[in-house]
Amino acid sequence: MKKFIELNKTKAVFMIKFCFIVFGTFFFGMTLILAYFNIETLNYNNYIFGFISTISLTFWISILAFFSWFLRNRKRTKLLQKHPLNKLSEIGFQDYLKNEKSKWFFTETIKAGYISNYFISLDLHEKSFKTISFKTFVDFQRFDSLKNERLKSKNITVNFLEASKDYNTKDIGKLSFNQLKNDLEEFTRILSYENLKPINDSY
Numbered sequence: 339m340k341k342f343i344e345l346n347k348t349k350a351v352f353m354i355k356f357c358f359i360v361f362g363t364f365f366f367g368m369t370l371i372l373a374y375f376n377i378e379t380l381n382y383n384n385y386i387f388g389f390i391s392t393i394s395l396t397f398w399i400s401i402l403a404f405f406s407w408f409l410r411n412r413k414r415t416k417l418l419q420k421h422p423l424n425k426l427s428e429i430g431f432q433d434y435l436k437n438e439k440s441k442w443f444f445t446e447t448i449k450a451g452y453i454s455n456y457f458i459s460l461d462l463h464e465k466s467f468k469t470i471s472f473k474t475f476v477d478f479q480r481f482d483s484l485k486n487e488r489l490k491s492k493n494i495t496v497n498f499l500e501a502s503k504d505y506n507t508k509d510i511g512k513l514s515f516n517q518l519k520n521d522l523e524e525f526t527r528i529l530s531y532e533n534l535k536p537i538n539d540s541y
Contacts, residue, residue: 342407345435345445352441353403357396365391407444413467417507418449422515423470426451426460429519434459454526457538463504470510472522473502476534485532492528499537501529 343350365388373384417423431451436459437443450459456474463469478499489495495502503525510518529536 339408341411341447342404342444345447346407349441349444350400350404354396354400357399358392361392361395362388365389403444407446410462410467411446414446414448414462417462417470420511422513422518423449423460423510425515428515429453429522431460436461452538453522454530455538456526456529456536458522458526468507469504470507471502471504472525473500474526474529475499475537476501476529477537489528489532492524494525494528496534501534 366385369384369388418426426449429451430453431449433447434450436446436448438445446461448459448461450457452458456476458472458474460470460472463471476496476499486496493503495504503521513521
């Protein structure tokens with residue numbers, strides 16, 4: 339909780355205000371529309387219902403957003419304490435604030451560093467806690483099918499401006515630190531070979 343407040347106090351306040359305004363506008367707008375078409379009589383109870391509903395939805399969405407951040411942060415912290423990820427500082431990885439400049443996403447502390455001029459970040463996959471992703475922004479090009487197949491055969495995915503190399507959280511623990519280091523160096527060599535140049539100012 340302390341870390342969340344340190345990183346996201348201003349964003350949390352903004353989110354609560356935004357949700358309150360959006361839901362409040364929706365409920366009171368619907369009340370006026372129903373009254374205008376004589377579907378519902380406009381009275382004091384309508385305002386009470388709209389107010390309570392607005393507060394309730396704002397509260398539960400805020401709780402859900404916090405717990406989502408909390409669970410990701412706890413899982414990420416545990417993974418970074420395990421071998422071989424706990425040695426990433428030896429190749430220049432440091433704490434990095436993800437989404438620091440965004441007002442729509444909470445700020446998170448991840449690991450990131452440069453390898454062969456590519457700025458690579460490490461975080462949990464957006465869709466699964468069982469997968470971690472090493473990602474970097476690259477200069478987008480239209481791919482032919484052969485290039486796509488070459489990249490996929492090396493467990494590399496390119497989605498518009500982002501190239502990523504994913505690992506199952508259980509499998510990565512079986513790698514030695516040198517194996518992981520070599521994997522990441524190979525990752526950047528392949529991107530360079532395929533003429534996918536780094537765009538480090540995207541961070």
